[in-house]
């Protein structure tokens with residue numbers, strides 16, 4: 001007998017098509033178990049959806065605006081693009097312009113950076129806010145657990161789809177070099193020089209000597225259970241400067257978790273302090 005919570009071949013095909021349509025990413029036919037495994041946590045009597053078909057129907061009917069993001073994030077471990085969730089880069093620009101000049105050094109961290117688009121977007125934001133190395137002691141650390149994506153981050157060469165319409169033509173001309181042969185865009189050296197790329201498992205001890213101004217931990221916590229999330233948050237808290245900021249993905253929040261951060265808008269959290 002078929003379990004009501006089973007992912008049927010037909011539904012699996014639906015998720016494959018959905019993902020391909022929305023992200024251009026193909027889930028291979030032999031990855032049905034992965035879709036089942038990744039979405040399982042949302043399925044059950046005590047969960048948001050009773051069955052995979054319930055979830056799929058809600059997705060198709062766009063019932064919950066967060067659901068599309070949750071499904072995409074769950075199924076595409078490394079999904080990212082330049083200036084994803086742009087409001088956070090506007091916030092970073094605000095931080096740099098408001099507090100940057102008062103800092104003797106600035107350290108930013110893209111934690112769970114995937115193939116590097118987030119870290120390079122932070123670097124472009126710094127440059128646009130008037131900060132450049134070596135005039136200012138400023139660095140962006142980009143870390144991930146996956147060697148495969150870090151290799152791509154180091155290559156810093158992207159297909160146009162990664163630029164995703166979030167960058168203007170003049171920004172693309174200024175910060176990228178177009179390779180006519182491969183039709184790809186390489187991040188310019190002066191942008192790359194702001195970014196340091198390292199392998200780091202967020203479950204490990206953080207090996208930092210300097211504290212961070214702003215940490216982007218976006219669309220990463222989804223991969224951890226509550227206890228692991230709390231451990232990571234505690235370590236993040238410790239490595240932030242006082243009045244530093246932790247930025248989660250827009251669909252994420254720390255509700256239900258023990259932590260010491262002050263919540264602000266747009267999934268942004270602050271370590272101490274009362275000023276906005």
Ligand SMILES: C[S@@+](CC[C@H](N)C(=O)[O-])C[C@H]1O[C@@H](n2cnc3c(N)ncnc32)[C@H](O)[C@@H]1O
Pocket residue numbers: 073076077078079080081084111112113114115118143144145146149200201202203217218219220223249
């Ligand atoms: C969906 S991507 C997010 C990329 C980017 N932060 C963004 O929001 O566009 C999640 C990344 O988290 C990384 N990740 C998952 N578990 C991790 C861990 N234990 N330590 C470090 N990175 C991890 C994955 O390899 C993946 O590249």
